[in-house]
Amino acid sequence: MTTGQEQSHRSGFVSFVGRPNAGKSTLTNALVGQKVVITSDKPQTTRTVVRGIVHRDDAQLILVDTPGLHRPRTLLGERLNDLVKTTLAEVDVVAVCFPANEKIGPGDKFIATEMAKIKRTKKVAIATKTDLATSEQIGSHLLDIAALGTEIGVDWAEIVPVSAKAGDQIALLQDLLVGQLPEGPQLYPDGDLTDAPEEILAAELIREAALDGLRDELPHSVAVVVEEMRLREDRPDDKPLLDIHANVYVERDSQKGILIGPKGSRLKSIGTTSRKQIEALLGTPVYLDLHVKVAKDWQRDPRQLRKLGF
Structure with missing residues (x-):
């Protein structure tokens, strides 16, 4: 029997x-406390809707990470925007x-205006990257966010400044978000950090390593598909090895050369970096077999988009 003092979940x-x-x-990863979403200084690196899960005694906060909303230029861009809008109509905050x-x-402004159209969902404004701004900049930024809400008719439930990198106000943000959630039971088992299939997480980590240090025109052209992922059969239980075979797709031959690098040096470093990240996430030693392939102009080709998971 619950007493009046007990907090509801x-x-x-x-x-x-x-x-x-x-x-x-970066914010999703900071709230979950572990890397579940790829981050990059290249815009539009997120393509799959990966959920990070925050477990607390009083709540379960499920974070849905969507691609950045933008004005679409390609078929891929349009699909990403549709995905965002469908997701947003179904979340609580x-x-x-x-x-x-x-x-x-x-x-x-474009994004906030789109948000204003989604009526039932509560809206919170977050001033991110406060570690890169002075306190005066942050103060006037918060006023600008409030003014934008008034201008387009969004009633912000909260306006919070945070720095995911420095960890500033992350605990406060978590409390404020939980406060906006409806009462309800736990939706995912304890210990789950994301509901994304392991193949997708592995593919995202490979893609992040591939994007690191690339010139601006290439990121949109890179897609990764994990073709096979399974434990090697002849290994003893205490020494497992996970075999992962993955293809990195680009749109042109010239891009293939850039990703492979002189004498394969770049591909090797992509493999080493992503293998370590995958091992850390899954807790199992990994043998990673990477190949670079060309899928000509895949961002504009519906058949190829389907094949690459969009």
């Missing part, structure tokens, strides 16, 4: 939105991220 879904590179993925080190611009 809350559970629900929160989605971070914002223009590309607004700090959404939408948290809009506005980087504190940049002025609010047309991209932010």
Whole structure:
């Protein structure tokens, strides 16, 4: 029997939105306390909707990470935007991220206006990347966010400044988000950090390593598909080895050369970096077999988009 003193349990879904590179993925990882979403300084690196799960005694907060909303230029762009809007209509709270080190611009306005159309969902504004801004900048940024809400008719339930990198106000943000959730039971088992299949997490980590240090024109052209992932059969139980065979797809031969690098050096370093990340996430030694393939102009080809999981 519950007494009046006992706290009720809350559970629900929160989605971070914002223009590309607004700090959404870093924030998800900071709240979950472990890397479940790839982060990169390249805009639009998130493509799958990966949920990070925050377990607390009083609540379960499920974070839905969406691709950055933007004005689409390709079929892939349109699919990403559709995915965002479908996701947002189904969550309990939408948290809009506005980087504190940049002025609010047309991209932010476009996103906030789209948010205003989603009526039932509660809306929270987050000033991200406060470690990159002065206290004066942060102060005027918060006022600008409030003014934007008034202008487009969004009633912010909270406006919170945070730095995911420095860990500032992350615990407070977690409390505020939990406060906006409906009462409900635990939705995922204890210990689950994400509901994304392991193949997708592995593919995302490989893609993150591939994007690191690439020139600006390449990121959108890189897709990764894990073709096979299984434990090697002839190994003793105390010495498992996970075999992963994955293809990195680009759109042109010239891009293939860039990813492989002189004498395969770049591909080797992509393999080493991503293998360590996958091992850390899954807790198992990994043998990673990587190949670079060309899927000509895949971002504009519906058949190839389907094959690559979009």
